[in-house]
Amino acid sequence: xxxxxxxxxxxxxxxxxxxxxxxxxxxxxxxxxxxxxxxxxxxxxxxxxxxxxxxxxxxxxxxxxxxxxxxxxxxxxxxxxxxxxxxxxxxxxxxxxxxxxxxxxxxxxxxxxx
Numbered sequence: 001x002x003x004x005x006x007x008x009x010x011x012x013x014x015x016x017x018x019x020x021x022x023x024x025x026x027x028x029x030x031x032x033x034x035x036x037x038x039x040x041x042x043x044x045x046x047x048x049x050x051x052x053x054x055x056x057x058x059x060x061x062x063x064x065x066x067x068x069x070x071x072x073x074x075x076x077x078x079x080x081x082x083x084x085x086x087x088x089x090x091x092x093x094x095x096x097x098x099x100x101x102x103x104x105x106x107x108x109x110x111x112x113x114x
Contacts, residue, residue, distance in 0.1 A: 010038070010055075010057050013072045018076075020106075021106055022103065035053065035054040035055075036057075039057070040059055042061060045074070046075045048078035048082070050089070053079065073103055
């Protein structure tokens with residue numbers, strides 16, 4: 001499936017992921033509680049910023065469901081770490097990699113792709 005390039009598409013992917021493990025056990029913000037930004041920056045896949053919760057998705061390097069889904073999951077890990085009070089929520093440290101591995105194992109992704 002190609003051309004998943006609207007905020008509504010990205011919000012739908014996020015909403016779906018919130019209903020699936022492991023996010024279904026975590027109080028994640030509703031899609032309407034997040035500021036969604038779509039950009040076309042070739043240097044960026046996605047970015048999470050707290051206060052207010054903001055997820056930016058760049059469509060310069062992605063337009064397929066699978067790629068956007070992986071990017072949304074990646075940003076959801078950052079959000080989850082922030083919600084859990086982790087000071088380094090934005091880092092790809094051991095805690096992030098542990099969550100990425102857990103999620104990759106559930107969905108059949110390479111942990112290095114998350």
